[in-house]
Amino acid sequence: MHAIILFAHGSRDPLWHKPIQAVAERILQRSPRTVVKCAYLELTEPALPQVASDLVADGATSLCVVPLFLGVGRHAREDLPELIRLLKIDHPSIEITCQPAVGEQSRLLxxxxxxxxxxxxxxxGQMLESKI
Known part of the structure; x- marks a missing residue:
């Protein structure tokens, strides 16, 4: 089983995670058989290591982490690669990949x-009209 983990920063604001969850819901609408979970770096649960462990326990054989960061700051450049490295140590038989941050993707820009x-x-995805 392949699973997608949408990875975001996190916030103390309980409504902050709603857009992240909305992305997960849209993935499921487009691909109902896809397993998708949300994980957060800090201030919001669940954390990435917990989500990965839960997915592996549920039978995942590969995980793709999708960083939902617009800016590619320290979290995307340093924290996330270290978390991925540790996940690979914790789950050596699981294929774990990480996409570039969404802010690096030309389609989003x-x-x-x-x-x-x-x-x-x-x-x-075709342009209709301009409101400006």
């Missing part, structure tokens, strides 16, 4: 630019 310009996008 293009979408953010379109949003800022007031462009509407249809279901196929």
């Amino acid at each position: 293009d979408l953010l630019a379109d949003i800022a310009l007031g462009h509407s996008i249809d279901e196929e």
Whole structure:
């Protein structure tokens, strides 16, 4: 079983995690058989090591961590690679990969630019009209 872990910073604000969970829900809408869980670096539970352990206990044979960071600061450059290294030590028989932070992905940057310009996008990702 392959599983996706959406990884975000975390916050003391109990509503902060709602967009992260919304991404997980959209993944499930598009791919109902996909196993997807959310994990956080700090201030919000569950933590990445716990989510990985739970998924492995449930039968996951591969994990893909998707860092939901717009900026590629210390957490993405230093903390996350160390967490991935430790996960690989804790679960040596599991394939563990980590995507680049979403803020490094050109498709997201293009979408953010379109949003800022007031462009509407249809279901196929085609630009409709500008509101500006």
